[in-house]
Amino acid sequence: MTKGPTTEITTTVLGADEIILNMGPQHPSTHGVLRVKLKLDGERVVDSECIIGYLHRGVEKIAEHRSYQQFAPYVDRMDYVAAVSNGLGYCEAVEKLLGTEAPPRAKVVRTILTELQRIASHLLWLGTHALDIGALTPVFYCFREREEILKIFEKYCGARLTTHAFRIGGLQYETYDGFEEDVKRFCNDFEHRVDEYETLLTENRIWVGRTKGVGIITAADAIALGVTGPVLRGSGVKWDLRKAMPYAAYDQYEFDIPTRPTGDTYDRYIVRMEEMRQSRRICLQAIENIPSGPILGKVGKVLKPPPGEVYHSIEAPKGELGYYIVSDGTTQPYRLRVRPPSFINLQAFRKMAEGALVADVVAIIGTIDIVLGEVDR
Amino acid sequence: MGHLIPSSIAPYVLPVVYAVVIVAVLPLLAGYIVLLERKVMADMQARLGPMRVGPHGLLQPIADAVKLLLKEDIIPANADKLMFWMAPLVSVTMALLAYAALPIGPAFQIADLNVGLLFILGISSLGIYGIVLGGWASNSHYSLLGALRSAAQLVSYETAAGLGLVSALLLAGSLSMKEIVQAQYDQGTWFIFSVPVGFFIYMVGSIAETNRAPFDLPEAESELVAGYMTEYSGFRWSLYFLAEYANMIIVAGIATTLFLGGWLRPFARWHDHFPGTSLEFFDVIPSLVFLAAAGYCFYLAPKQPVQIQKIVMAAFGAACLLLAGAMAAALFASPVVMAGIHGAFWFMAKVVAYLYAFLWFRFTFPRYRFDQLMRLGWRFLIPLALVNVIDVGVAIILRQELGWSPFWAMLLMTLVTLGIAMWLASEGSKPATTLQPADTEI
Secondary structure (H helix, E strand, O other), rough: OOOOOOOEEOOOOOEEEEEEEEOOOOOOOOOOEEEEEEEEEEEEEEEEEOOOOOOOOOOHHOOOOOOOOHHHHHHHOOOOHHHHHHHHHHHHHHHHHHOOOOHHHHHHHHHHHHHHHHHHHHHHHHHHHHHHHHOOHHHHHHHHHHHHHHHHHHHHOOOOOOOOEOOOOOOOOOOOOOHHHHHHHHHHHHHHHHHHHHHOOOOOOOHHHHHOOOOOOOHHHHOOOOOOOOOHOOOOOOOOOOHHHHOOOOOOOOOOOOOOOEEEOOHHHHHHHHHHHHHHHHHHHHHHHOOOOEEEOOOHHHHHHHOOOEEEEEOOOEEEEEEEEEOOOOOOEEEEEEEOOHHHOOHHHHHHOOOEEHHHHHHHHHHHHOOOOHHHO | HHOOOOOOOOHHHHHHHHHHHHHHHHHHHHHHHHHHHHHHHHHHOOOOOOOOOEEEEEEEEHHHHHHHOOOOOOOOOOOOOHHHHHHHHHHHHHHHHHHHHOOOOOOOOOOOOOOHHHHHHHHHHHHHHHHHHHHHHHHHHHHHHHHHHHHHHHHHHHHHHHHHHHHHHHOOOOOOOHHHHHHHHHHHOOHHHHHHHHHHHHHHHHHHHOOOOOOHHHHHHHHHOOOOOOOOOOOHHHHHHHHHEEEEEEHHHHHHHHOOOOOOOOOOOOOHOOOOOOOHHHHHHHHHHHHHHHHHHHHHHHOOOOOOHHHHHHHHHHHHHHHHHOOOOOOOOHHHHHHHHHHHHHHHHHHHHHHHHHHHHHHHOEEEEOHHHHHOOOHHHHHHHHHHHHHHHHHHHHHHHHOOOOHHHHHHHHHHHHHHHHHHHHHOOOOOOOOOOOOOOO
């Protein structure tokens, strides 16, 4: 084998060659432009390194040159498969900075749309994760249901993915006629759909073999690495910002936080499946009584928050999504910092991939559920 | 058909004609199996599949072939050019050569070798050289890993599949493909009913041999991009593709011949066992199948959106009608012609049914990991295949020496084999230790 530009061969003491394999930035299962540098002994991973930044757009810097309202659409482009959640985090952070709150009606509608977005995001994760592990069919079933959610978004605000659904201070649009029926119909159908996905995977011997005991991360390690969201809950830590520090209208609804003990890929799969059911439960409770009243609070057209700083975080589908904003009293943020869940969770990759096989690497990338738009910003 | 041609040249003419027919028809057949695969996949995944090229995508294989032939032929700069050029040829040649001994109907066989089965197995195993050489010559890590996986997988599963076949051979007592089918006729049962475990082992082994999901690790898209084919494109790539589908038809043909009664009609000897009743209406089924297909084509033809598609659809209907006519005409021809034509129909029908199962598995199961694949092969399938061979031997002794009826002998020994299979499976599901680097088998 000749020495190419991306090929290095080192010889170990035993005389076995370790090869360096570059997965990505263009590879079918790195979910975008992640590049993983693997040091392989045969098919076993000796060491790994994630190289990021191929999708860096300087979103945080852009924020310093836009007014607060102007920046709102940009956040949709970070986690582009969960744009609504990003928007919620940003709008609430700015509202906190202004010292206002959205009206109750807006809060409930925001909660419904955000939970639908969580289901959509998890469906995308499930489909692609299963596809990486070799199950070709679930992805189409998942996209079928995700399409229903995107249709609801489209009817509500005209966009499907980068929705810009919320405004600082509440909502711009009233819910459309038939919104409640659409959400209810989706929730009723969806109950059986989740069971359908589980029949394909949960007890499938090959699926269990491919995910059980793969990419284990202990609770202590997960906390030390700052991992949040389903990955943390899969390691047995019962931590969910919707319960711990309720925002929007989450304090009004009953739901459970699913956790699993061992922290392997299978447990994270079960946690996310259960989360979809809980999201459906929240949607059904919320849709039953949406309070009447205004949808947009009085925030004025020109936003000039008082000087100061604020950190606000929400439970996005992938984990804790935080916005840290410093205001100098002008119409533009002095500094805006995003704490993206995918970026922090990706740190756990190296720990999870220790001693794994090449085939496990794709399962581990899938189970962390990263979106590179959010990692690189 | 033999008596229609002078006997002096018959031995030379017919095999050449058959060989030409197979080489000409096989690429088309492979193309249509791909279309079938895409349509079946679409059906299972709640979508339509190819619909654009021709009515319901019926001309898609031809469009694909033309596209592949016209594509730029890329050889990577660092590749070993001679090997890179040769590897797909090796694969496709071996795949086609194996058809020489496959009996498609009692009359349609290029050469009835007395070691037919050994010949087919040996030749089709040689195809692995094409894969390994291609993976090596590409000078790419993905290709190399794919090729090595493929070699390890083929060696492991060939053993299991071969032992699965031995159980049927014990019953047939011959390696000639024709005589194996004849033995199933004489014994009045297809060997799938005599040795179901053997059939199961061969089925799993043959899926792994042809690199199909859930054993498609050599070309695992999500891990190795396209495995050994990563650096190939255009015509060379299509040769690999042709070899893969040709091999699928070969393994389906072997399974059909050994376990599913080859060209025999279902209930071929019904009237021998139950005189007075007759199931001769089975002979009409081939005609009816094509008639139904023709009817469906004619039903769909006016519904096509474009004039040309209406014509193409009607043409397909006419072709089906023609085949239905041929099948019906065969009923009134001499028994030899009738057996040849209907035999080919039943053989192909069984092959397609077997391939359908392949497709079904592919869209249902996730992919095995390499160590799991090896564990399944070496710790479950090969021991089970050995036990199965012994049990079939015992059943034959029970039948021949102690005078048991074949039914009870086979039933007893199959139950014994299944019991051992359950024990093996429970052994296999014990906690795996293969995650420790010390235990690596690769």
